[in-house]
Amino acid sequence: MPVTLPAEAPSGDAVDVTLVTEGTYPFAIGGVSVWCDGLLRALPGHRFHVLALTATGHEKRNWQLPPNVVALEPVALWGERPRGKVGRTMRREFLPVLQRFFASLDVQGEGLDFTASLRGLWELAHEGLLAPLLGSRQAVEALVESAPTVVRRDHGEDPGAMSVADATAVVSQLEHFLRPLAVSPRASDLYHAVANGLGALPALAAKWSLGTPFLLTEHGIYLRERYLAARPGTASASARALLLRFFKLLVQTGYEHADVIAPCCSYNSQWELACGTDRGRIEPVLNGIDPARFPEVTGEPEVPTLSWIGRVDPLKDLETLLRAFALVHEVIPESRLRLFGPTPEGNEAYHERCVRLSGQLGVAPAVTFEGPSAPLDAYRAGHVVVLSSISEAFPYTVLEAMAAGRPVVATDVGGVAEAVGDAGLLVTPRDPPALAAACLRLLGDKAQRQALGGIARLRVLSRFTADRSFGAYGSIYGRLGDGRPLGRVGGASSIDLTEDLLARTGAREELRA
Amino acid sequence: MKMGKRRPAGGLGGVGEQAEPPKEAPDRRDLPPGLRDVVASAVDPLEIAASLESHGYTTAVVRSSFGYADVFGFAEHLYKTVGYGPAPATEEHRPRPGGFVDLGRGGVFAAPMLVFAGVSLAVRDALSWWAVPLSLLVGFALSQATGYVSYTRLGRSEAPGPPGGWGILFGLAASAVASIVAASVWGGGVTSVLFAIGMCTFMTAASWLVVAGMELLYALWLLPAVAGSAIFISGFPFSLPPLGAEAFVGGTVTGTLLTAAWRLPRGWWRVAPVSRHEARPAGLYFVHGLASGALIVAFGVLQQRRRDPDWTAVATYPLVLSLGAMEWQLRTLQARTHRAMERHHDLVQFARAARRELARSLCLYMAAFGALAGSVWAVEDLRHVKLPAGLWVVGAGLGVTFFLAWTVAGWGRVDLVVASWGGGVLGFAAWEGLSSAAPLARAIGSGSWPLSPEFVFALSATTLCLAALAVHGAGNPLLHV
Numbered sequence: 001m002p003v004t005l006p007a008e009a010p011s012g013d014a015v016d017v018t019l020v021t022e023g024t025y026p027f028a029i030g031g032v033s034v035w036c037d038g039l040l041r042a043l044p045g046h047r048f049h050v051l052a053l054t055a056t057g058h059e060k061r062n063w064q065l066p067p068n069v070v071a072l073e074p075v076a077l078w079g080e081r082p083r084g085k086v087g088r089t090m091r092r093e094f095l096p097v098l099q100r101f102f103a104s105l106d107v108q109g110e111g112l113d114f115t116a117s118l119r120g121l122w123e124l125a126h127e128g129l130l131a132p133l134l135g136s137r138q139a140v141e142a143l144v145e146s147a148p149t150v151v152r153r154d155h156g157e158d159p160g161a162m163s164v165a166d167a168t169a170v171v172s173q174l175e176h177f178l179r180p181l182a183v184s185p186r187a188s189d190l191y192h193a194v195a196n197g198l199g200a201l202p203a204l205a206a207k208w209s210l211g212t213p214f215l216l217t218e219h220g221i222y223l224r225e226r227y228l229a230a231r232p233g234t235a236s237a238s239a240r241a242l243l244l245r246f247f248k249l250l251v252q253t254g255y256e257h258a259d260v261i262a263p264c265c266s267y268n269s270q271w272e273l274a275c276g277t278d279r280g281r282i283e284p285v286l287n288g289i290d291p292a293r294f295p296e297v298t299g300e301p302e303v304p305t306l307s308w309i310g311r312v313d314p315l316k317d318l319e320t321l322l323r324a325f326a327l328v329h330e331v332i333p334e335s336r337l338r339l340f341g342p343t344p345e346g347n348e349a350y351h352e353r354c355v356r357l358s359g360q361l362g363v364a365p366a367v368t369f370e371g372p373s374a375p376l377d378a379y380r381a382g383h384v385v386v387l388s389s390i391s392e393a394f395p396y397t398v399l400e401a402m403a404a405g406r407p408v409v410a411t412d413v414g415g416v417a418e419a420v421g422d423a424g425l426l427v428t429p430r431d432p433p434a435l436a437a438a439c440l441r442l443l444g445d446k447a448q449r450q451a452l453g454g455i456a457r458l459r460v461l462s463r464f465t466a467d468r469s470f471g472a473y474g475s476i477y478g479r480l481g482d483g484r485p486l487g488r489v490g491g492a493s494s495i496d497l498t499e500d501l502l503a504r505t506g507a508r509e510e511l512r513a
Numbered sequence: 514m515k516m517g518k519r520r521p522a523g524g525l526g527g528v529g530e531q532a533e534p535p536k537e538a539p540d541r542r543d544l545p546p547g548l549r550d551v552v553a554s555a556v557d558p559l560e561i562a563a564s565l566e567s568h569g570y571t572t573a574v575v576r577s578s579f580g581y582a583d584v585f586g587f588a589e590h591l592y593k594t595v596g597y598g599p600a601p602a603t604e605e606h607r608p609r610p611g612g613f614v615d616l617g618r619g620g621v622f623a624a625p626m627l628v629f630a631g632v633s634l635a636v637r638d639a640l641s642w643w644a645v646p647l648s649l650l651v652g653f654a655l656s657q658a659t660g661y662v663s664y665t666r667l668g669r670s671e672a673p674g675p676p677g678g679w680g681i682l683f684g685l686a687a688s689a690v691a692s693i694v695a696a697s698v699w700g701g702g703v704t705s706v707l708f709a710i711g712m713c714t715f716m717t718a719a720s721w722l723v724v725a726g727m728e729l730l731y732a733l734w735l736l737p738a739v740a741g742s743a744i745f746i747s748g749f750p751f752s753l754p755p756l757g758a759e760a761f762v763g764g765t766v767t768g769t770l771l772t773a774a775w776r777l778p779r780g781w782w783r784v785a786p787v788s789r790h791e792a793r794p795a796g797l798y799f800v801h802g803l804a805s806g807a808l809i810v811a812f813g814v815l816q817q818r819r820r821d822p823d824w825t826a827v828a829t830y831p832l833v834l835s836l837g838a839m840e841w842q843l844r845t846l847q848a849r850t851h852r853a854m855e856r857h858h859d860l861v862q863f864a865r866a867a868r869r870e871l872a873r874s875l876c877l878y879m880a881a882f883g884a885l886a887g888s889v890w891a892v893e894d895l896r897h898v899k900l901p902a903g904l905w906v907v908g909a910g911l912g913v914t915f916f917l918a919w920t921v922a923g924w925g926r927v928d929l930v931v932a933s934w935g936g937g938v939l940g941f942a943a944w945e946g947l948s949s950a951a952p953l954a955r956a957i958g959s960g961s962w963p964l965s966p967e968f969v970f971a972l973s974a975t976t977l978c979l980a981a982l983a984v985h986g987a988g989n990p991l992l993h994v
Contacts, residue, residue, distance in 0.1 A: 055669060058788045078669065079790045137989045141860050151556045156596025164863045165854035168990040227563040232554035236855075237599030241556040248557060270572065274559065274585045346670035390567040412571060428569030 015046045015481030018188040018206070022053040022199040026063035026072065029342055029372075030311055031396045032219050033063060035264075035287060036194060040066045042470035046477055049188065051202055053077055053180055075183055077176050077198070082131040091138055094124055098133060099142045105245050106148035114249040115256070122205050125181035134175035143167040150238075150245040166238040173243060185209045189481040193254070196222040197247060200254030207257055213480040216258035217285075219393040220414070221271040223251045228315070228391055252276060260476055265394040265415025283476070286418070287394045288469035291461055294403035296453075297380045304335040304443045307382025307406075309375060309397050310389075312343040317411075318354045320432050321388035326361040327436035332443060337363070340370045340378035379404040383449060384442045390429045392416055398424075399464050402456035407449045409438040419464065423456035552591050553598040562588035615844035616837075621732050623837030624739045625719060629712060630830065631742020632762040635755040640708060641701030647691055648709045650806040652716030655684045657802030658795045659717050661927075662787050663724040665794075674778035677721030679786035681714060681773060688713035715766045718773035730772055738765030747892070797927045804934035805915065809833065812911055812963045827893050828904045828963075831886035832912055838881035839916055843923060846874040850993050864988030871987045875916055882912045903964045910972055917979035924992035929982050937975035941967050 019025075025036035040048055049071045057076030065072060086094065101117040124130040133139055144167045180198055185206035192215040193199040199222075206212040226247045230240055255261060255277040262285045263269045269282045306325060310316050318339065325337040343351040351369070358367040370378075375397070379385055385401035387410035394415040401408050408424035410416045417426055425442065427434040442449050544552060551564040562584050565575070572583040581587040633645050659680030663673035692709035695701065722731040741761025745753045787795045813829025849870045857863040886905055893900065922930045944967035986992050 056788060056790060058790060076790070080794075135991060137860065137991060140990050144858065144860060151597060153597040154593060156553070156598050161858050163855050164857050164860060164990050165851065168854060168994055172991060172994050223559060224563040224566070227557075227560040228567055232550050232600035233603045236602045237554065241599075244556050244560065248559065270583065270585075271559075274562070345672070348672055412569070413566065428574075429567055431569060 013045070013478070013482075015477045016049070016187075016189045017046055017477065017481070018049045018051055018186055018191045018202070018212075020051045020053070020191065020193040020195075020199045020202050022195050022197070023055070024194065025052065026050065026061050026065060027052060027054055027059040027074075028344065029062055031393075032194060034396055035219065037063055037066075038290075038466055039470055039473060040069060042466060043474050043477065044068050046474075046481075049073065049186060051075060051183065053198055055079075073183070075180055075202075077179055081135055081175065082128070082179070082182065084128045084132045086129055086132045086136065090129065091133065091136060094129060094133055095138055095142055097121065097124055098139055099146055102143050102146035102148055104148075105150055105242060105249065106146075107150055107152045107245070115253050118204070118250070118253060119208055121178060122181045122208060125178065126184070126205075126209075128182065130178060130182060131175055134171055134178070139171045140164065140167045143171055148242070148245075150241045160238065162238050162242075163236075166236050166242070169235065169239040170242050174246070177246075181205055185212065188212055190215060190477060192217065192477075193258075195219065196251045196254040197226070198250075200250070200257075204253065204257055213259045214257055215476060215480055216254060216261045218261065218263045218268050218272070219287075220391065221268055221393070222254075223248060223275065224271060225315075225391060248275075259480055262473070262476065263393075265418050267415040267418060268393060283472075285469055285472045285476075286415075286464060287396065287399065288464045288466040289396060289399045289403055289460065290466045291403050294376060294379075294400050296403075296405040296457055297376065299380075300383050301336075301381060304332050305382045306335070306337045306384055306386050306439055306443075307340065307378055308337070308386050308388070309340040309373075309378040309401075310387075310395075311341050312339075312347055312351045312354065312369075314347075314350055315389055315391050317388045317390045317430065318350075319357055320430050320435060321386060322354060322357050322361060322363070322367065323432035324388070324435035324439065325367065326363050327432060328439050328443070329363050329366055331440055335366065335443065337367045338370055338378070338381050339368065340373040340375075340381070342372040375400050376404060379406045382406065384409055384439055386435070386439060387411060387416065388429075388435060389413055389416075394419055399460055403460040405453040405457045407442050407452035408456065409435065409442060411435070420456075421459055423452055423459045425452075550600050552595050554600050555592060558585065558588045558592040560588075561591050616841045618728065618844065619837035619839070619841035621723065621728055621735065621837075622840040623834050624732075624735045625716065626833030626836060627746075628735070628738040628742045628762055628765065630833070631738070631745050631758055632708070632712070635745055635758040635762070636704055636708060639702060639704035641696065641699060641705040643695045643699055644692070644701065644705040644708045646810040647695055648688065648712035648716075649810050650803055651684065651688050651691060651709075652713040653806030653809075654799045654802035655680055655687065655713070655717045656720035657805075658799040660720045660724050661798040662791055662795050663721055665791055667724065672778055673721070673725050674776075675781040675784035676786060677718075677725060677773065678777045678781035680717045680721055681770070683786070684714040684717035685710065711763075711766050715769055718770050722769070722773055722776070725776065727772070727776060731769060734765050734768040734772060736765075738762045794927060797931050798922075800931050801918070801922055801927050801934070804931070805918070808911060808914070811968070812908065827889065827898055828900055828908055830889045831882055831905075832908050832915075834885050834889075835878070835882040835912055836915075838878050838885075839912075839919060842874040842878040842881075842916070843919055845877075846870055846920065847923065847993070849874075850987070854990055854993060860988075860990070863990060867987040867993075868984060871920070871983060875913070878916050879909070879912065882909060901964065907963050907969065907972070910969075910976060914972060914976045914979060917976065917983045921979060921982050921986060924986055926982070926986065926992065930979070933975050933978045933982070936978055937971045940974045941971035944970055 019036065019040075021032070021036060024030060024032040026033065044066070046068060048069045050065070050069055051073045052075065054074050054076055056079045057074040058079075059074075061072075097117070097120040101121055104114040104117040121130055124133060144162060144164060147162050177198055178201070180201035183202050183205065185202065187210060188206065190213050191203035191206045193203045194217050196216060196218060200214075200216065203212075203214040203216070207214050226244065230244055232240075234240065235243075252275050255272060255275055258281065261269075261272055261277060261282045263272060263282065264285065264287045266284050269284055272282055273279060306328070308318075308321060312318065321337070321339075325335075328335050328337075355364075355369065358364045370381075379401045383406075385397070385406045385408050387395060387398055387408065389395070389411055390413060392411075392414040398408055398410055398416060398419050402419070402423060408420055410420055410424060410426055411429040412426040413429050420426060425438040427438050442452070545568060548564055548568050552561055555561045555564075565584050565588055570584060570587065575581045575584050575587040579587055581590070629645075629649075633640060659676055662676035662680075666673045666676060688710045689706070692701075692706040695709075696706055719731055722728070738761050741753065741758045744751065745755070745758035809829060809832065813832070850867050853863055853866040853870060857866060886908065890900075890905070918930045918933070921927075
């Protein structure tokens, strides 16, 4: 049920945008939420309806919505199943739709179009029939009978037939994942999904029913993160394979239907291209920050200190950071590691594991978990700001630290290299000795710290400001919302992919020399 | 480590500045262990690419080291050359094994009832008639609701602490208010009020400790009370004075409550006891607990007022003690049904297997019930306590009802269970209303109302209804997820 908010009516050429988020704004803290909040505030002339895919729909709102947000509609993926019943006759009538959908997951299922079958499900969802159908024993039966082949590898074991347990697990998860299809499309000028995958479902529904243009922004690469999250052994092989196949096809459908795909860094576009996306619709818009909020910090802490900021999460790989710090601590016994940031609900066990690890490594007295804090305080607290993630897009923490004039040591994942350029040190992920060596190098060389800090600030001011970034979105909104012919824009933030990639490689070669 | 000078983490050798980049793709064995599993289990080359990148094999590294255009080409090569060998699901993602492992766990569920019986016998002279029924009703109801909300939060990977804190607090408040009201209406001293508050809060705290994974800690606290109660009731190996039993039980109750309070997370009160969408099912679990408590009260407690003191709880012992066996068999049924789901590739065959497992578990539970009933009968016979045979039969019927109700509630269909309880109550009331021959007051007054036709009729109807639900539901795999 959307919550209508008192709004100041934007005037003139205001575009009515439905912004679709998943697990982020306005309920969660994190980079994507920061970005959403920045976007909404930077474009006060447009009206926004925020459609937030959440776990239960009753999460606490962590962000104050700006006045141009006219409504907030949470859609719960994991709450109670939507009510509704399908009788025996209706079930018989609609089961073939479900069977076609299952068959379209088959890798050899040429001729069976996933998009068409997904559209069939959307029609059922629109009538309130999908959830009860997927909650029926017959749905499991249909999947067992369809038995789609989802893994085709030349050697090795036979994936084997699907058991009742696997089919049940898949059907019950699909019921949750497909809930956004049941959201009635709004008559917006534009649907803007902040992530692919489930976030694309409402946008697809709006496109199919009303022909609404669809803009897709990708911060993290949805498919990549799904693959990383579904580690082998976390579910039975068949169920895992089938669900990953579903996500791949869903992501491809999102790319296929988006009028403009705006990755937040060029790195992301490599993945979009690898998924078969048409290059012509990709318009990278690099993230930016407001430099006024991150003035250059002066002075350094008294003892050699490494600072980290982010949410405590396995993707941030704090274990590698702690192991690296243990090596640093061996060389500089007075050194400290200060970890700033909240532990989201559900990650308490990971937090505990990190605390235990710091004890096992014998560095507990030198490591402090500071909890949530003002970012600038976190950057001020360290000689060096460290990022140890195994997966990132174009992280705000790196941009902010750079704007504050702090040197950065970061893992080379996602678009981090594009952000850092020659203004920091990059290391391979999951490599404590490399991370430690880079930190030691900067901790031991004040001149290099200052030089890199200066270059970093200049780099942000010249390339990564919020004005440039959100200005580019304003331009895309104008084009898509007006229904003008779609095509690439030559905006300040649009970057030619090939050139950027070449520049990236070239820069490395140069530095290597 | 400086810009551009990188090597993948572990496994493959680094690309040194002087080194000639090898242009041969590595064998799977050359990859770091974490990557090896992913490559073998991958369902798509893109999955391998994602994992390669997260291990440092970025496009730049892959290009300079192995001569591939990008990480996707390298991933494609690995996907084609490495054989498929998916990792099996780890044990933590499978249901508990069931079997004898859970028999011990079942003890944790049965023991409080023994303690209940022990302490109520020890303080019976100072105890008003309402104290035991009130504790059972509120305790059962709140522990069911607390257990449900805590489990739900655990299922969402959230800390189960807040519902535990709220459950204990509600238990304390509800039992205090109810017992003070009862004392002022029906009379009763401080002992009755303290008994009701203590037992009710203890049940709620125990339920939370079990859900929050502190069964062992709770079991350790239970030991003194179990030992004290068993010795006091049986008089074996020595005769324990009532004060001794009270001390043992008091120690357990205090210890359990302090442990629960100590393990509650900081700031638990800042989280609402239930979210809006949990309110309805939590309410249903509350009613389910209330109904279960009411049946035990109706069967074994209320009639004690009219009988010889030696009768106290005798007929109820097999029922309450068999709760442990019930927990054991419910767990075993869950595990065996899940195994059947994994084994079968056909829903009809699975449904048959699941129903067989249901019958097997019910039979084993009834066997345990029979053994307990036999033991109680033998002990009481030696003490010259004679119970009507019909009471044993009704007790066994109640055991079956409980087993079926908990089975269906365990599938998440507590709404159907509550409907069945409601049907039973309506049936009872209808019989009362229609039959002038057996008014409720006369039945209660006679002290044998569990044997009254209306009670037997209502119980039979409820049991049949639950049996139909259980047999039908057993074949639906979605209920076993």
